[in-house]
Amino acid sequence: MKLSGAEIVLECLKREGVEVMFGYPGGAILPTYDAMTRYPEIHHVLVRHEQGAAHMADGYARASGKVGVAIATSGPGATNLVTGIATAMMDSSPIVCITGQVTRGAIGSDAFQETDVTGVTLPITKHNYLVMDIHELPYVIREAFYIARSGRPGPVLIDIPKDIQTDKIEFVYPEDVIRLPGYQPPQTASDKEIKAALELIHEAKRPIILAGHGVMLSGAVQQLRELAERAQIPVALTLLGKGAMPENHPLTIGMMGMHGEAASNLAIQEADLLIALGMRFDDRVTGNLKTYARGAKKIHVDIDASEINKNVRVDVGIVGDLRSVMDQLLPGVEGTSHAEWLNRIRDWHEDADERDIINRDTGDELWGAQVINDLWKFTGGNAITVTDVGQHQMLEAQYYPHQRPASMITSGGLGTMGFGFPAAMGAKFARPDEEIWAIVGDGGFQMTLCELATAKQENIKVNIAIINNNYLGMVRQWQEFFYEQRYHATPMFSPDFVKLAEAYGIPAMRVERRDQVEESVAFARSTDGPVLIEYVVEAEDIVYPMVPAGADLDKMIRRPKPGESAR
Amino acid sequence: MPDHKPKKYLLVALVENKPGVLNRVASLFRRRNFNVDSLTVGRTHKPHLSRMTIAVDATRGDAFKIHMNLLKLINVVDVANVSHEPHVSRDLALIKVRANDAESRNGLTLICERYPARIVDIGPEVAIVEITAQEDQVESLIDELKPIGILELVRTGVVAMGRGVRILDSDYEPVSPITATSEAKSYEVYSV
Incomplete structure (x- = not known):
């Protein structure tokens, strides 16, 4: 069967099981858009800006565990994807981006809408391709999906010149990926490594598990729980590790790091063993590396060999697929108890509860933490939340406990403002039966709010919760702590979000009192299609605790207890 | 382990002979802030494989990081740090x-x-x-x-080359996707 390059692209996507792709047409990708008319089984979502397409593909990938697909034209279309690609790279999210390129003969001539997009995206993709021979095309697409989802997942970009999209060849689908001599994702650990890890686990008196995104990516959620329960080891979560262990589990001690639970951070600093599973010791997690967990031996399991000993020097480094490694490890793990250690952590938690704003009567004020906690309460804790970046993101991590894997989606590594809303839409395509909330700030939402039109056009049932404090809240918090309260360029004008939503034909509501939150959730749930709710919260909020950047992990700025004065 | 004394390391990388591979390697060094002393690249006796010798000024730990990051590149088939062996x-x-x-x-x-x-x-x-x-x-x-x-x-x-019978090579034989139906097509400049 003779197919054009464009048809080969779609034929291959179909065979990869792609059901939806997010994109924006343009000159150099038009042959592929034209061929879409012959492939109605792949739904195309027209975005309003290509960045949105990349974030939607990312959200789709994180919610489904499958590869998300974004498609754009050459030049500006391709460069608009860049932020979304970098976001996916930092958070190991499998997406494939397809971009049109000018015809082969025009490459290098500064043709209209020409950009060297493989050059631009080289450092922010797991791999990328510029297809210069149509016979390569089926292989390249097969490889791209394989590379994106295997090993440590990540974004792959395929740049396809326009004349390759229109050329025709006899189509043969490559059943196997056979052209990657330099790519063999690691699988299992050696017996020696397992033995060394077990020895440390059995010797430890104050062990702690640090669970990251890799737990979910490798499907090791059950194994993690087994390890924790059998050896009675407390589990701290990274931001992207939320959902790896149910947060109502008695052994889950909460998020770690800059805005983590004080108990988690203190426990890490006092531990005699860190068992780091599928996490990468990001600076937001470790604070000052020189003083980080000084008394602890360290076991680190990661699928990416370059992560071992990158930031933190470890005693046992195991490169492998976490689930396979855990399956090797678990038979050797002896049942034990660490009652004293767990009690000590419990005491820290009680101290934190005393400080918690959620346990205080705040009168007429409405605080972000209260909104998030009420959203948790009134959604039964079962929604999939997709956050943007900033104070509301950290408040979500603190006040919306998650019980299931992949139920919280957020831009962790890159911290991409504007991610939340489009990623939530992508997540809805992946999990159409789930209740999806995009929890965003007034700043980040305005970066990608053009996608309101996409939500309306596609009638995507996403509930948008804007936590509006009329500031770039997290930046303002830094200015308050570290720049003598010079609030420069952080007070923020916003449009009337309710009227804005109405202009798009999207039902909306403004909430200014705490007793309206329940009603707002009911309104969102009972309304068809996208809904926007603006929560007007106290302007000068602070996310506690906070480890200042580069400070020791246990040197947190804490919320004063009632009666204590602020620092 | 005293790790902060930079020293010269010689890394040998076997890479796929494809366009852009040198760029990927060079970009890696720039991006990760590794210091390259010299980098040479040339063909091997197998047309689909090229070989790079990369001399770096690095601590032992950084040399290891460079090694692992090179292996992470899809087009890099294998890497040896020959400084650790007679060469x-x-x-x-x-x-x-x-x-x-x-x-x-x-x-x-x-x-x-x-x-x-x-x-x-x-x-x-x-x-x-x-x-x-x-x-x-x-x-x-x-x-x-x-x-x-x-x-x-x-x-x-x-x-550089390691001495003795430890061979840096790959059994990989490239599969040519160019089938019998392939016609060598010249590039044409269409309107963009």
């Missing part, structure tokens, strides 16, 4: 020196005799000296030639 390394230099009087010509000849170096071109004004040797020998020849007057200098950078 042969060579650097080639062409050095144009002043040779316009008897003193300089005699000096040149005497110096070259003590090195694996030879004069490959000589005229009334200048001569070109070629040396193929270990890097430190090349350095010391350059130092000796300086007083005579170096006018131009080019070096290939170090190439």
